[in-house]
Amino acid sequence: MNRLWWIRVYALTKKELLQFSRDIVLLFAVAWFFTAEIYIAGSGVSMELNNASVVVLDHDRSEASREWISQLKQPYYNVLGHAQSQQQANVMLDKGEVIGVFEIPADFQKKLLLNQQTSIQLQLDASNIILGTLANSYSGLMNAEYNQQWMLKNLKVVDPDSIQVPMVEERQKINYNPEGKSTWFMPISDMMTVITLLSLFLPAAIVVREKERGTIEQLSVAPLSPFQILFPKILAAEIIILIGVAVCIFGIIGNVFQVPFRGSLLSFFMVTMVFVYAVSGLGLFISSVSRNLGQALMVSFMLLMPMLLLSGAWTPRESMPDFQQYLMFLSPLSYYIDIGYSIILKGATLQLMWQPLLQLFGLGTLLFWFGIWQFKRQFN
Amino acid sequence: MKWSRVKTVAIKEIIEIWRDKLYLSMAFMIPTMMMVVLGFGLSMDVEKIPFVAVDYDQSQQSRDYLHRFIDSRYFDYRGMKAHEKLAEPLMMQNKVRFILVIPPGFQRDLLQGQRVQIQPVIDGLFTFQAKVVKGYVSAINANYNQELMTQWLKKKQGMNSHEIAALLQPVTLETRYLYNEKLSSLWSTGSGMIMLVMLMAPAILTALGVVREKESGSIFNIYASTVTRSEFIIGKILPYVLISMLNLLILSWMALVLFGVPFKGDPLLYLTASLFYVSCATGIGMLVSTMVKTQASAALITMLGTMIPGIMMSGLLMPVNSMETAARVEAHLLPAMYQLNIVWGSFLKGQGWPELGTNVMVLAGYAILLWSLSIWRFRKRVNS
């Protein structure tokens, strides 16, 4: 790689950046993706139980039952009131007007006062799995709290700390995002989605456009190796995306959502670079096998959907079936999410993350050379 | 409107699709593939959570406590670490989501009837997962406490187990999961995928089908001929409705057999509603195709226009009721939510016309609206 080699790479990279800067639509799209899109997704989307409508079928109508009901509070639940009959409750459930029905037995207060155990039925619409899981979890916690109150009252304990019983008291510590804010999670997840989209589309679109206009032939006839033709396109994509990431991290994620950046910024940028390299290799591959932009889009779409939804941006990897967990070893995004979150939210260092980083780099190199190989092949 | 000309357009389209093997296989493979990958993969089950333990006590009691977690199907034990400092990097590396630290003197204090504090450390990264894990830990711990207390109270105060139970847990909450008794992700998101896939795939397929003609120039045959707008749009859309209905049957079969979802409702209602729904989806594609010129922009717009509302605004992941008002209004303006009601209503809830009738009507109205809009938007004389 002598000086001439670098002059060529420099000239071609500069060309890509110049072209990019003159494509107003693309420029606007990239800017929009890195700012507004992330803001909207970050502020709007959460997998949270919020205002879930419930009704109570209170056969007791006592002080105790009212006290129990009063614990079902905002923001999780929205108690619509009392159902008159089981039938009415069923209709409301079936129509999806409520997600759950709490049925309090007629002898609720009586049994409590008699120091007998009593039980409340929760009928829960579990057709939406997230709602079902969260609603069950929250009402369970709430009931436990009610029980503890009752016990303390019964034992006439005023200060719960003074009580002397053998008991394992759990002081749960939630790390990294103690308040469970989805605004700390979603924007980062969305930024990674955007990076994936762009690093797949940018180089692919550049190559396909050159193919459609016929300029790629001109480059292929010039004394350039396939690597020399493709490398500057990836370099340009790297530069554009890294600038976008910087804007996004400082502007939106740090400033608007106040997400703490706990790790080293430099490491994150480095990892992002490796990731862009890996995904753009995939993009080059797609652009080499497809004849027009429409086809390229279809193929990318088929690859992107599973990649984005299954790489761990929505659900943790361990909750997937085994075969898909193995499949995701092939997805560069799963490594990037792994490392990226750890650096940003967990403050992990690269010494800690060298293993997935190495895997990502290896996978990227594989994809990149596969892309170049395909690119060469298409001419024969 | 002459039916013979609608037929001419439709039959030509079917022959073309049938002979273009690549397009044909895409038309059937993409939905099936998406169904398998996303149905299995987009799992919201919080199970097999990897965790490590740091047991400073190393006693009979502490091991007993630890086993409560090891034996739970919700947790996946990944070994013992000598010190918290050794466990924390594992959490940073996303190798474990939960660390159980048992303090020294755990057994001694408990035997002396004292309270012991433990500190379970939970990874807060995935907020949904963290909240559920939190619930699991509390539940296991509460269970353990109850046993401890029962033994202690029996010994100290001579109470019987009934009394103790009434004291410790006066109110038990018995949850009965309706419609999805086993709380299975496959039943829920798996069957919901029918809604998502059948929104995206038909829309994209239809949009590409028309824009392809625009790109190649064969649309000029239509422009220049005496075919009316409605004849063309309906003739063009019918083959895609047919393909989509076949796909829908395949996906429904997959939900039944592959995911093991029960079908409790009215098949006739389900099929009628689905016919309206795929008419909506193809209608969306058709409407997009009247507005754009290239396959690339058609694919991109339909993709973005169906994927985001399909996932975010349908109630599939985020319940419609817990959305902000603006988002909730939007959800009601899109067909996805109604179809999800029908899919879940028919498969899981066993509902029929009384409960789902309105949804079917809305979908039918939506389909008519989209088709009419497409016909209205389609121009046989263009500006450029």
Added chain:
Amino acid sequence: MPAIIEVSQLTKCYRKHPAVKSVDLNVSQGEIYGLIGPDGAGKSSVMQILAGVLRYDSGQVKVFGQSLASDKDAETIKSRIGFMPQGLGLNLYPELTIEENINFFADLRNVPKDEREQRKQQLLDMTQLNAFRDRPMKNLSGGMKQKLGLVCTLIHKPELVILDEPTTGVDPVSRRDFWEILSYLVQHEQMTALVSTSYMDEAERFQNLSFFYEGKVLAQGEPDSILEDVKGWVAECYCGEALTFYQHLKTLFSQVEIIGERMRIVALGSSKEDFEMQLNNLLKEFGLVHDLFIRPIELEDVFIGLLARWRQKESDNDIQQQAGAIEVSAIQFEERPAFDPKELMIEAKSLSRFFGDFVAVDEVSFDVKAGEIFGLLGANGAGKSTAIKMLTGLLKPSQGYGHISQSSLKDSGIDIKQKIGYMSQSFSLYADLTVHENLKLYGQIYGVSRGKLKSRIEWALKMGSLQAETDTLAGRLPMGLRQRLALGCALLHEPKVLFLDEPTSGVDPLGRQQFWEILVSLAKLNGVAILVTTHYMSEAEHCDNLALMQSGRIVAQGSPQSLRQQVADDLGQVISIRVDRPYDALSILKKAQYEQASLFGKRVHLFSLNPEQTLSEIEQILHTQQVMIRGIQQLSPSLEDVFIHFIETEHSDAAHSKEVS
């Protein structure tokens, strides 16, 4: 004859860009009317407006007396019109068979079934597609696609057919068949045809025509009356390489070209005698003694003259347009390379290329020497581009071998790439980079050293007369300048061999003429060996040697002169007779055993080895049938005739050898 199309003051803009500027057009029943012009001249827009598929901004448009002002009005004429959009076979359905395609078009227009079958049979017979009814459209050749497109357009017996560039990129034989079928139908079905083309040499096929450029009509009327209005003369003399003479002539006449060994000078408006005297004096002055042939000008010369005048007028108003005429002295490379005109620069030996079962190039052999321009001629899909791609290293040959200035194609990839310049079909420029940025980029890619780069860029700007446009985006340049910029990019590293793949397609005739001027100078001054492909037959005259390609094979090879001579020896001269009733004349002559007679607008052409005798025979036949002869010309065979002749002899040879075996 009643008026079918009446257009006045028609204007159409795309966004802000005007495509049609106050155009007037009148077409009467039963004529073949031509719209001629380069790409982007506004022909397609006018045709689409007339077919009722495109809206317009202002003006009056009437078809069959019906105004097309509203969308609803436009619908009413569609049952009487057949429209074939631009792009060969692009409006057909590739997966459908010939028959299915035709049926679709018929059913779309509610043609009753028995009528459909009858009409289909008739058209298939006429186009000789009957044997291929069940073949999918995607497996047809270019010429067959064109015919199928025509059949589909005609299936409902339209009164008016609008055909947008039906002959572009089609082989000459199919082109000739196309014109025959069209004139037959126009004659027998009282049909009217509006046809567009970018081939200037097709102008004489039309009874009336409009010459379009940049949305305007520059000339309109009958071809002969356009010629008569201008009154100009062409002088041709064989004077070899008389560069100083040429440069002097350029100062006196606007149109001077060197074509092979000929010098061609056009004078518009002056009388034949004055012109002849002036030239003879000049020849004497330069000490050249040569025969001078003076003939009336052709339509293409008229168009070029009109374009030059129009541009002159524009550039007076607009400084931007000043990039114009070529300076020959600017074309020379910095150090004039000494070259040996015998040195082999390109050598192809039995080159073949297969794509699966398909043979794209079949045993092609030729050589090109230093300073020679070699032309590969053929229709789209004849294998020209594939051949060029193999020689530039873009494609590996399946068989055979080749050398580029002593380096073998097999093992010296990068080596070859450094030696050659290449300009692809689409001009391969980055439309969103400026002229200067494009040049700099290619300079750096080809490793032109930093010290030299500046002077090379200046050279390229000067060569293409692009100095005024350095900071213009390449996409905003007019076609002709864009093409010169692409050439400049390919020449920055002073290559010894230049490959040009259809460098002139879609460019206006003046731009094309200027481009060839540059090419000729490049070859003669710098010794560059140039391989160029084209489907414009008229351009081939500029080449030193030609190869005619058809279905991947070379059917004839030699200098334009010798090829023409061969045809003249085989078939004789072309007799062109202008008559008052051309259709009748044609059928009379065909009946009288002049079967190869063909129609060119109001003229009938036929070959004769013995022109005197044939003429007297024809005059007599036509006289007895009361057809008035208005004029007779004798022409030497055009290259198009050459092409057709060689293809047909090859076909009959092949058929013959089949019969024998």
